[in-house]
Amino acid sequence: MGNVPSAVKHCLSYQQLLREHLWTGDSVAGALDPAQETSQLSGFPEYVKIVEVGPRDGLQNEKVIVPTDIKIEFINQLSQTGLSVIEVTSFVSSRWVPQMADHTEVMKGIHQYPGVRYPVLTPNLQGFHRAVAAGATEISVFGAASESFSKKNINCSIEESMEKFEEVVKSARHMNIPARGYVSCALGCPYEGNITPQKVTEVSKRLYGMGCYEISLGDTIGVGTPGSMKRMLESVMKEIPPTALAVHCHDTYGQALANILTALQMGINVVDSAVSGLGGCPYAKGASGNVATEDLIYMLNGLGLNTGVNLYKVMEAGDFICKAVNKTTNSKVAQASFNA
Amino acid sequence: MGNVPSAVKHCLSYQQLLREHLWTGDSVAGALDPAQETSQLSGFPEYVKIVEVGPRDGLQNEKVIVPTDIKIEFINQLSQTGLSVIEVTSFVSSRWVPQMADHTEVMKGIHQYPGVRYPVLTPNLQGFHRAVAAGATEISVFGAASESFSKKNINCSIEESMEKFEEVVKSARHMNIPARGYVSCALGCPYEGNITPQKVTEVSKRLYGMGCYEISLGDTIGVGTPGSMKRMLESVMKEIPPTALAVHCHDTYGQALANILTALQAKAAWTQHSNPNIISL
Numbered sequence: 342m343g344n345v346p347s348a349v350k351h352c353l354s355y356q357q358l359l360r361e362h363l364w365t366g367d368s369v370a371g372a373l374d375p376a377q378e379t380s381q382l383s384g385f386p387e388y389v390k391i392v393e394v395g396p397r398d399g400l401q402n403e404k405v406i407v408p409t410d411i412k413i414e415f416i417n418q419l420s421q422t423g424l425s426v427i428e429v430t431s432f433v434s435s436r437w438v439p440q441m442a443d444h445t446e447v448m449k450g451i452h453q454y455p456g457v458r459y460p461v462l463t464p465n466l467q468g469f470h471r472a473v474a475a476g477a478t479e480i481s482v483f484g485a486a487s488e489s490f491s492k493k494n495i496n497c498s499i500e501e502s503m504e505k506f507e508e509v510v511k512s513a514r515h516m517n518i519p520a521r522g523y524v525s526c527a528l529g530c531p532y533e534g535n536i537t538p539q540k541v542t543e544v545s546k547r548l549y550g551m552g553c554y555e556i557s558l559g560d561t562i563g564v565g566t567p568g569s570m571k572r573m574l575e576s577v578m579k580e581i582p583p584t585a586l587a588v589h590c591h592d593t594y595g596q597a598l599a600n601i602l603t604a605l606q607m608g609i610n611v612v613d614s615a616v617s618g619l620g621g622c623p624y625a626k627g628a629s630g631n632v633a634t635e636d637l638i639y640m641l642n643g644l645g646l647n648t649g650v651n652l653y654k655v656m657e658a659g660d661f662i663c664k665a666v667n668k669t670t671n672s673k674v675a676q677a678s679f680n681a
Numbered sequence: 682m683g684n685v686p687s688a689v690k691h692c693l694s695y696q697q698l699l700r701e702h703l704w705t706g707d708s709v710a711g712a713l714d715p716a717q718e719t720s721q722l723s724g725f726p727e728y729v730k731i732v733e734v735g736p737r738d739g740l741q742n743e744k745v746i747v748p749t750d751i752k753i754e755f756i757n758q759l760s761q762t763g764l765s766v767i768e769v770t771s772f773v774s775s776r777w778v779p780q781m782a783d784h785t786e787v788m789k790g791i792h793q794y795p796g797v798r799y800p801v802l803t804p805n806l807q808g809f810h811r812a813v814a815a816g817a818t819e820i821s822v823f824g825a826a827s828e829s830f831s832k833k834n835i836n837c838s839i840e841e842s843m844e845k846f847e848e849v850v851k852s853a854r855h856m857n858i859p860a861r862g863y864v865s866c867a868l869g870c871p872y873e874g875n876i877t878p879q880k881v882t883e884v885s886k887r888l889y890g891m892g893c894y895e896i897s898l899g900d901t902i903g904v905g906t907p908g909s910m911k912r913m914l915e916s917v918m919k920e921i922p923p924t925a926l927a928v929h930c931h932d933t934y935g936q937a938l939a940n941i942l943t944a945l946q947a948k949a950a951w952t953q954h955s956n957p958n959i960i961s962l
Contacts, residue, residue, distance in 0.1 A: 596938065598938060598939040599938040599941075599942045601939075602939045602942060640906050643907065643908045643909055643936070644906060644908040645908055673934050674934045
């Protein structure tokens with residue numbers, strides 16, 4: 342209502358709003374009065390670790406194949422935002438994932454900042470050895486809670502994949518290299534539809550039991566909602582402590598932040614996200630994929646939760662990669678800020 | 682990972698996923714086993730009323746001015762979805778809001794389905810009378826928790842706007858026409874920035890006190906987060922029962938669903954706290 346265009350001219354710029362009104366990562370907690378802080382923090386973990394998967398999960402699912410030097414610059418920018426974990430690349434055959442063909446060059450080319458970890462995906466022993474040779478000091482293995490997805494995605498059954506991962510994780514532990522386990526289709530599968538929480542728990546237990554220090558539960562096609570997230574986590578948390586769990590939510594149906602909020606309320610404090618919401622959904626043409634790191638940080642800042650990550654710097658890295666990939670950002674925060 | 686393109690060919694279509702795997706509205710509750718239903722319902726209200734504001738708040742803020750017949754068809758389609766409240770139009774001067782210039786034609790042109798309510802915005806008495814003449818049976822008034830926003834948006838202070846709304850709501854009540862009150866900038870203002878929960882409570886109380894049956898708390902610029910939503914609601918719910926409250930969240934920063942989830946939880950928590958005999962499922 343009202344004469345909107347002239348009114349808008351007198352608005353605070355969004356940058357000003359963000360800076361001055363407690364919605365950015367700069368000393369948010371310190372600016373609140375204690376009474377507010379208390380009511381804000383109840384029911385939530387004090388600190389949330391963000392695992393940035395843009396360079397791997399994000400770029401892997403973009404149509405454009407990003408040049409190696411751009412990837413390296415992108416990762417170097419992310420390293421300066423306060424993020425403590427950045428997934429760099431995937432040591433998988435370029436026949437399957439051409440977007441990650443330059444895995445060795447990227448791993449060798451990035452600047453490894455102190456205090457930042459740079460895990461890489463290693464689907465098998467061969468990939469693992471290449472990763473280590475290229476300087477990797479942390480690895481991930483990628484399982485699924487769905488037989489069909491496992492067969493279609495990595496060409497083997499869940500059991501066969503677990504055997505491969507055992508080899509990888511054993512070798513990694515032998516070399517004191519931490520291994521993270523992913524469970525895809527935790528809230529639904531593009532082939533089987535519904536996935537039971539029991540199945541997710543079973544696969545997670547397997548990965549945790551073989552030595553993965555953390556299990557990232559992925560809503561691969563973004564169909565989950567707070568209800569299904571809660572049911573799944575209740576099941577998994579009977580077997581695995583919440584301190585060893587993470588959630589990896591896709592925003593295909595716009596549910597990601599609500600699902601993440603639910604997970605946080607249940608005691609999970611590790612969340613995967615991708616700057617700019619990089620990476621669409623290969624199963625739903627035109628749909629979005631990963632939840633945007635910027636939007637996640639915005640929510641966590643508003644909750645007064647400590648992440649250590651600077652929202653502005655993340656937005657700058659997001660702007661950089663979107664221009665390089667020639668796409669519009671999927672982050673609503675970035676859209677609101679840059680278009681203001 | 683893996684050879685994605687050929688794998689995708691074998692996917693269930695999303696329509697199939699939605700239909701067969703419990704993600705659509707068709708008898709969802711009935712399809713779940715009791716154990717699942719139990720854990721699903723705890724901490725949330727049993728029923729959620731959705732107030733559809735697309736034809737008014739939505740179209741009002743689109744650049745394209747939609748032809749009257751398209752609006753009427755749109756609203757008629759919405760009337761057949763199960764929505765119980767659809768905000769039709771705004772009886773405001775076309776000089777200010779050209780997108781709503783056809784308010785009378787739209788109000789007269791839609792088919793009013795039984796069981797569906799069709800509120801309209803009426804910023805002043807003149808708009809109210811026009812609305813009633815056009816067949817409106819429910820109205821809304823639009824206040825703000827920010828002085829600057831009130832002045833810039835409707836050209837008067839909060840106090841002046843409340844006086845106007847009192848006239849409208851009084852006339853509405855006199856004719857047994859329910860009135861809903863909106864409070865803009867409940868979680869932040871584009872001019873003032875931060876808005877205190879106390880201010881939101883004050884304005885909400887005013888509207889509730891003059892006879893509005895429901896107060897819709899609007900995050901007008903979408904800057905709210907679950908933290909600020911919770912703080913604001915805790916303040917408002919001290920003065921207004923949650924049964925008389927609604928949330929109107931903008932998704933400008935992608936926070937809307939998380940904020941709505943928080944509001945649903947806050948309402949359920951309040952209900953339990955104030956009614957210890959209610960057993961939580």
